[in-house]
Amino acid sequence: MPSRLRPFVLLGFVASLATPLGAQPLASKPPEPPTPGAGSGAVAFAQLEWLLPTPSETRLASGAPGPQYWQQRADYKIEVRLDDAKRRIEGKERITYQNRSPHTLSYLWLQLDQNRFRPDADGVLAQSAPGFDELGYDDLAQRLELERFQGGFEIASVTGADGVSLATTTVKTMMRIDLPAPLPPGGTFAFDVAFAFNVIDGTKIRARTGYELFDDGNAIYEIAQFYPRMAAYLDYQGWQHKQYLGSGEFTLELGDYELAIDVPEDHVVAATGVLQNQDEVLSPAERDRLARAANSDKPIYVITPAEAAARESRQYVKAPGRRVWRFKAENVRDVAFASSRKFIWDAMGVQSGPNRVLAMSFFPNEGDPLWSEYSTEAVAHTIESYSRYTFDYPYPVAISVNGPVGGMEYPMICFNQPRPYEDKTYWGEPSD
Numbered sequence: 001m002p003s004r005l006r007p008f009v010l011l012g013f014v015a016s017l018a019t020p021l022g023a024q025p026l027a028s029k030p031p032e033p034p035t036p037g038a039g040s041g042a043v044a045f046a047q048l049e050w051l052l053p054t055p056s057e058t059r060l061a062s063g064a065p066g067p068q069y070w071q072q073r074a075d076y077k078i079e080v081r082l083d084d085a086k087r088r089i090e091g092k093e094r095i096t097y098q099n100r101s102p103h104t105l106s107y108l109w110l111q112l113d114q115n116r117f118r119p120d121a122d123g124v125l126a127q128s129a130p131g132f133d134e135l136g137y138d139d140l141a142q143r144l145e146l147e148r149f150q151g152g153f154e155i156a157s158v159t160g161a162d163g164v165s166l167a168t169t170t171v172k173t174m175m176r177i178d179l180p181a182p183l184p185p186g187g188t189f190a191f192d193v194a195f196a197f198n199v200i201d202g203t204k205i206r207a208r209t210g211y212e213l214f215d216d217g218n219a220i221y222e223i224a225q226f227y228p229r230m231a232a233y234l235d236y237q238g239w240q241h242k243q244y245l246g247s248g249e250f251t252l253e254l255g256d257y258e259l260a261i262d263v264p265e266d267h268v269v270a271a272t273g274v275l276q277n278q279d280e281v282l283s284p285a286e287r288d289r290l291a292r293a294a295n296s297d298k299p300i301y302v303i304t305p306a307e308a309a310a311r312e313s314r315q316y317v318k319a320p321g322r323r324v325w326r327f328k329a330e331n332v333r334d335v336a337f338a339s340s341r342k343f344i345w346d347a348m349g350v351q352s353g354p355n356r357v358l359a360m361s362f363f364p365n366e367g368d369p370l371w372s373e374y375s376t377e378a379v380a381h382t383i384e385s386y387s388r389y390t391f392d393y394p395y396p397v398a399i400s401v402n403g404p405v406g407g408m409e410y411p412m413i414c415f416n417q418p419r420p421y422e423d424k425t426y427w428g429e430p431s432d
Contacts (some may be wrong), residue, residue: 003111006279008338011230013079024226044265045225045326049427053203056068058070058235059235059236068102068141069235070100070101070102070235071100071253071254072097072098072099072100072101072230072232072233072253073095073097073098073100073253073254073255074095074096074098074229074230074253074254074255074256074259075095075096075098075255075256075257076093076094076096076227076255076256076259076335077093077094077096077257077258078091078092078093078227078257078260078335079091079092079093079260079262080223080226080227080259080260080261081262081263082221082223082261082262082263082264082267082339084157084219084263084264084267086198087199087201087211087219088197088198088199089196089197089223089332090195090196090198091194091196091226091227092192092193092194092195092197093192093193093195093227093228094161094190094191094192095190095191095192095193095228095229095230096188096189096190097183097185097188097189097190097191098187098188099183099186099187099188099189100184100185100186101233101235102185104182104183104184104185105179105182105183105233106178106179106182106183107176107177107178107179107229108176108177108179108183108189108230109174109175109176109177109230109231109233109239109241110174110175110176110177110193110229110231111154111173111174111184111228111229111230111231111244111250111252112152112155112170112172112173112174112175113173113225113229113244113250114151114197114225114226114260115151115152115153115170115172115173115244116151116154116173116207116244116245117149117151117152117200117205117207118151118154118172118244118403120172121152121172121243121246122173122174122243123173123243123244123245123246123247124243125137127247129389136376149198149200149201149205150198151197151198151200152197153174153195153196153197153228154195154196154197155168155170155193155194155195155228156195156196157192157193157194158175158177158191158192158193158194159188159191159192160180160189160191160192161190161192164180166178166179166180166191171243172243173243173244174231174241174244175228176241177191193226193227193228193306195227197226199221199223200212201213201404202222202403202404202405203404206232206406207246207405208224208225208405208408208415209222209223209224209225209226209336209405210222210404210405211404212403212404214342214364214366216312216313218264218312218340218341218342219227219340220338220339220340220342220364220402220403220404221337221338221339221340221403222336222338222401222403222404222405222415223336223337223339224334224336224405224408224410224415224422226336227337229252229334230252230253232251232252233253235249252333252334253330253333254331254332254333254409255328255332255333256328256329256331257272257273257327257328257329257330257332257335258326258327258328259271259272259273259325259327259328259329259335259337260323260324260325260327261324261326261327261337261339262322262323262324263322263323263324263325263339264320264321264322264323264341265320265321265322265323266311266314266320266341267323267339267340267341268303268311268339268340268341268343268345268362269281269325269333269338269339270337270338270339270343270345270360270362270399270401271325271327271336271337271338271413272327272329272332272335272336272337272406272410272411272412272413273325273327273328273329273332273335273397273412274326274328274329274396274397275325275326276326276328277324277325277326277328278290280323280324281323281324281325282302286302286303289301289302290302290347293347293349293358294347294349294356294358295345295347295349296348296349297349298348298377299346299347299348299361299376299377300346300347300348300373301344301346301361302345302346302347303343303344303345304344305344305365305368308341308342308343308344308364308365309365310341311341311342312341312365314341321360329395329411329412332337332395332411332412333411334410334411335410335411336410336411336413336415337413338362338401338403338413338415340362340364340403342364342365343362343363343364344362344364344365344368344371344372345360345361345362345364345369346360346361346372346375346376347359347360347361347376347400348376348377348380350379350380350382350383350384352383352384352387352390352392352393353387353392355392355393355394355396357383357393357395357396357397357398358396358397358398359376359379359380359397359398359399360376360379360397360398360399360400361375361376361379361399361400361401361402362376362399362400362401362402363401363402364402366419366420367402367419367420368420368424369420369424370418370419370420371402371419375400375402375416376400378400379398379399379400382398383398395411395412396412398412398413398414398415399412399414400413400414400416401413401414401415401416402416402417402418402419403415403417403419404417
């Protein structure tokens with residue numbers, strides 16, 4: 001299997017530190033703790049407790065959640081519309097926030113990740129200039145593109161469930177909402193946000209989201225961090241409202257999602273969650289293939305290469321209208337989706353403990369023969385392997401999408417970039 005075809009990441013690995021057994025002290029008395037700002041390497045054998053929060057009934061010294069552990073929750077109903085001509089997303093969301101902490105909250109913080117692409121974002125301003133011996137054309141072109149791009153969220157409104165506007169303060173990639181009344185422990189607050197943004201060209205600006213435009217005018221969209229998201233409120237830190245710089249990972253609250261994606265009629269959509277309206281968006285033949293794929297131990301085309309080629313040549317729909325694809329996902333931290341008229345779609349079933357998981361891939365004809373031969377089977381193999389050595393895969397679907405994003409994982413879906421060379425050969429073949 002080609003090593004660069006990474007299907008998706010199921011687990012994050014946590015590295016632990018420990019003083020070696022039998023290690024002798026460096027002096028007759030223990031060294032002083034590192035001074036503030038000195039970093040964890042200030043003392044070579046500093047004890048681990050200097051680096052961790054003080055244990056409590058919320059988080060025990062063993063590292064396990066304590067009897068008073070709590071975690072906030074945010075449920076989302078999101079509707080977005082993809083404008084294929086303008087490369088633009090417009091949407092609205094209803095967020096229902098549950099305060100499970102023992103604290104009364106007077107305001108909430110949201111992440112506005114798309115503001116990372118504004119010229120005044122810290123992630124842009126903080127870029128260090130490379131030495132002239134390292135500055136290549138691609139590096140320079142990307143910096144210029146990022147400075148020219150009119151990105152970032154356009155927030156049209158923020159209102160309570162009653163329709164009354166809420167006071168907000170935006171600080172680059174973060175937005176604070178002042179609550180009309182304090183939210184007590186156990187309380188719930190629902191509010192609505194209307195938003196829009198221009199999608200970046202993922203082939204010109206390295207990011208976790210974007211579109212790829214092909215010579216024939218068709219595009220593949222891989223859309224992530226596309227809705228204002230609740231910042232995490234943590235027992236050991238309070239609000240996690242540091243600026244998003246573009247390269248770090250993100251902490252989010254778990255919740256249930258309902259996602260409605262309005263796209264051109266001839267587009268095919270992959271997303272976090274389970275498709276709810278097959279009858280509206282799939283043909284009878286496609287529905288039959290998908291049902292057979294769930295019980296197959298080999299990939300079955302839901303949309304064939306020939307059908308994808310017909311779509312991308314605009315023969316599928318003479319006067320394209322629009323369709324809404326609806327998905328539901330339970331107990332996830334985030335959602336992402338991909339959309340294109342170029343997609344081939346194949347799928348197969350894989351067993352993970354008591355769960356039957358639908359492994360799927362979405363990719364253009366430019367991805368073949370590599371993707372048809374390996375992608376979905378690599379997804380299934382990953383589920384089987386991790387389930388055997390760790391725990392059962394907890395979700396009903398697992399998807400790999402080929403597009404402009406080099407490699408990024410979200411619940412149930414990941415974006416991967418590698419494709420064959422122009423002559424349809426690829427690395428790892430016997431001829432290499």
